[in-house]
Amino acid sequence: MGHHFLLSGGAGSGKTFSLVEVLQSISSLVPSAHIACITYTNAAAIEIKNRASVKNLRVSTIHDFLWDSIAQFQKELKVTLLELINEPDNVIKSPTPGEIYSNEFENGIQYKEYVRIGNGEISHDEVLLLAHRMFKKYPRLCDLLLDKFQFIFVDEYQDTSPLVIEILLNFLQARKKKNIIGFFGDSMQSIYETGVGVIDGYIEQGIVVKVIKEQNRRNPQSVIDIANALRKDGLIQQPSDDISAPNMKNSVVKQGTVKFAYSKSFDLKKVKSSILVQGWDFTNAKETKELRLTHNLIANEAGFSQLMEIYDNDPIAAFKKAFKEEAKKQSIQIPNDVPFEDAVGLLNWTYKRGPNKGKSHLDVLLEAPSNKKLFEHIKRWPYEKVQKIYLDKDSLIDDKVVIDGVTIKEPKRDRLIQHLFKIQELISLYESKQYNELIRMTSFRVQSVADKVKLKTAIEHLKAQNGASIATVISYAHKEGLCIIDDQLQEFIDNNEYLYWRVSDIAFVEVQNLYKYIEGYMPFSTQHKIKGLEFKNVLIVLHNGGWNNYNFEYLFNHNVGAMLTPAQKRSYPNILRRTQKLFYVCCTRAKDNLVVYYPSPSDEILEGAVNLFGTKNCIDLDAE
Numbered sequence: 001m002g003h004h005f006l007l008s009g010g011a012g013s014g015k016t017f018s019l020v021e022v023l024q025s026i027s028s029l030v031p032s033a034h035i036a037c038i039t040y041t042n043a044a045a046i047e048i049k050n051r052a053s054v055k056n057l058r059v060s061t062i063h064d065f066l067w068d069s070i071a072q073f074q075k076e077l078k079v080t081l082l083e084l085i086n087e088p089d090n091v092i093k094s095p096t097p098g099e100i101y102s103n104e105f106e107n108g109i110q111y112k113e114y115v116r117i118g119n120g121e122i123s124h125d126e127v128l129l130l131a132h133r134m135f136k137k138y139p140r141l142c143d144l145l146l147d148k149f150q151f152i153f154v155d156e157y158q159d160t161s162p163l164v165i166e167i168l169l170n171f172l173q174a175r176k177k178k179n180i181i182g183f184f185g186d187s188m189q190s191i192y193e194t195g196v197g198v199i200d201g202y203i204e205q206g207i208v209v210k211v212i213k214e215q216n217r218r219n220p221q222s223v224i225d226i227a228n229a230l231r232k233d234g235l236i237q238q239p240s241d242d243i244s245a246p247n248m249k250n251s252v253v254k255q256g257t258v259k260f261a262y263s264k265s266f267d268l269k270k271v272k273s274s275i276l277v278q279g280w281d282f283t284n285a286k287e288t289k290e291l292r293l294t295h296n297l298i299a300n301e302a303g304f305s306q307l308m309e310i311y312d313n314d315p316i317a318a319f320k321k322a323f324k325e326e327a328k329k330q331s332i333q334i335p336n337d338v339p340f341e342d343a344v345g346l347l348n349w350t351y352k353r354g355p356n357k358g359k360s361h362l363d364v365l366l367e368a369p370s371n372k373k374l375f376e377h378i379k380r381w382p383y384e385k386v387q388k389i390y391l392d393k394d395s396l397i398d399d400k401v402v403i404d405g406v407t408i409k410e411p412k413r414d415r416l417i418q419h420l421f422k423i424q425e426l427i428s429l430y431e432s433k434q435y436n437e438l439i440r441m442t443s444f445r446v447q448s449v450a451d452k453v454k455l456k457t458a459i460e461h462l463k464a465q466n467g468a469s470i471a472t473v474i475s476y477a478h479k480e481g482l483c484i485i486d487d488q489l490q491e492f493i494d495n496n497e498y499l500y501w502r503v504s505d506i507a508f509v510e511v512q513n514l515y516k517y518i519e520g521y522m523p524f525s526t527q528h529k530i531k532g533l534e535f536k537n538v539l540i541v542l543h544n545g546g547w548n549n550y551n552f553e554y555l556f557n558h559n560v561g562a563m564l565t566p567a568q569k570r571s572y573p574n575i576l577r578r579t580q581k582l583f584y585v586c587c588t589r590a591k592d593n594l595v596v597y598y599p600s601p602s603d604e605i606l607e608g609a610v611n612l613f614g615t616k617n618c619i620d621l622d623a624e
């Protein structure tokens with residue numbers, strides 16, 4: 001058998017393409033082979049789905065892959081989980097802090113998206129830790145995995161946890177039976193910084209053979225030049241010498257265009273009406289993409305900002321969290337049944353510094369009339385009920401990964417959003433005339449032609465309600481039998497009364513916009529989600545949006561160091577590296593044209609931009 005390998009290469013070098021080719025050639029050379037392919041990105045998943053007609057292929061996320069390998073060994077799982085919880089370094093946090101934990105996990109251990117270890121429910125991080133320990137402790141698990149898959153391929157290896165790499169390259173390799181492990185990726189495109197560098201040791205020891213792809217088949221020359229300038233690891237890409245490569249025209253590499261646009265104040269309209277994007281069709285989401293750093297920055301333009309505000313920035317959720325921490329700090333036990341307003345009165349809780357110094361936290365919260373309305377709604381609720389208020393952005397916008405019609409990563413969307421998406425899907429199916437799918441999906445029972453007519457009328461009516469509130473639409477869809485409020489939704493609403501109260505008045509059109517955005521029908525994407533994809537035209541909007549993990553000024557202003565506080569100086573190298581990588585990923589998505597928009601840049605930033613893009617490509621939109 002061959003060797004373990006790492007196929008590494010810059011953006012557009014054809015790593016995903018090669019992965020598909022490798023799958024196909026294994027399938028024709030060794031038809032009986034079973035292959036596991038681990039990937040996180042939709043792009044790779046879709047590429048594999050569309051191109052590799054390979055039997056015996058299991059595509060999954062790393063978490064599902066590991067969980068599948070250990071889930072049936074419940075006895076060992078329990079022992080190992082207890083062991084990890086009770087170890088002095090406490091790698092998995094105990095549900096009863098400070099005590100030796102001895103729960104028997106009566107109902108077994110399950111893998112969920114959220115953690116309630118006391119009930120035997122573990123989440124993402126625990127799956128990795130548990131699997132790692134189990135593969136180390138029980139070599140039989142390694143043998144079973146080796147029997148099951150003769151090939152294991154890991155896409156985007158640079159974001160793979162060192163724990164996983166150790167399972168694959170140490171624990172499995174210590175066994176007699178052998179398989180082949182292949183890694184595909186690019187260290188410059190790591191988003192999580194966990195896996196980079198880990199594999200180098202295995203390469204040095206000759207356990208993994210490194211193959212480098214140097215050519216670029218995607219980007220035009222002007223983008224390749226920017227990409228080369230951004231890389232700091234010495235990899236200089238050349239356009240491919242393959243005249244049929246997508247970035248070639250008439251046997252020469254396309255030149256393409258790159259521009260750095262700026263204006264005094266943030267004004268996207270100015271960018272979109274400028275000559276720089278002439279001919280770009282912003283309604284064609286397959287061809288043109290606008291990349292922003294966060295979903296929050298997109299929400300406004302895409303038309304779901306109120307939903308986003310509720311899920312991501314609810315003042316009551318933040319207040320009750322801070323209150324709980326303060327009560328703990330002051331060692332005050334809050335009885336579960338006291339009304340929240342009285343509970344707050346049990347603490348002497350004031351601002352110690354800043355502009356609100358001396359004022360109570362509650363008074364400051366209530367200064368905003370909108371907060372007052374929210375507080376009025378819950379102030380008589382028992383403390384226990386307020387404690388349960390839980391809102392999380394992922395419950396709104398987390399995306400699924402689907403391959404071959406099979407969902408390999410379930411979105412963390414909550415029950416309410418799932419229900420609302422189902423209603424919107426009924427409308428979409430109707431609009432795209434997929435009537436059989438519609439009949440299959442709706443709760444409406446169709447037994448006769450008359451029923452079909454009734455269904456049509458009901459959906460038409462539903463469609464006309466996009467100005468109506470979410471509550472109105474849910475209740476209409478239920479009443480007409482289109483989408484029944486089932487027990488699970490009812491239970492969710494009962495357990496999340498506050499969330500439902502906040503969401504129910506929002507216009508349903510926000511759900512429709514959110515749905516279109518998540519399903520990729522809008523020309524917006526976050527800079528993180530774009531990995532692996534490619535588009536004719538790419539507009540990158542450089543706006544930090546209050547997220548401190550990234551800083552676009554650092555990209556261009558090379559003198560920024562002198563202006564930083566000591567704390568900023570400490571975080572600077574990491575933030576810079578992270579931002580450079582993200583920017584590299586974004587720029588290299590462009591197949592023809594790239595525009596980078598920077599609002600209100602300083603002179604130093606402009607100087608950096610001129611260095612990277614060239615004077616003639618830096619355009620002052622205010623002067624146009």
Ligand SMILES: Nc1ncnc2c1ncn2[C@@H]1O[C@H](COP(=O)(O)OP(=O)(O)OP(=O)(O)O)[C@@H](O)[C@H]1O
Pocket residue numbers: 009010011012013014015016017018186189217218244245246531532533534588
């Ligand atoms: N051997 C090849 N023949 C023809 N087209 C290719 C070949 N290799 C890659 N391509 C095309 O080149 C483009 C870039 O390839 P691919 O997406 O596989 O690169 P990648 O290395 O995975 O990029 P990234 O890391 O930036 O996501 C794609 O359009 C792909 O279809």
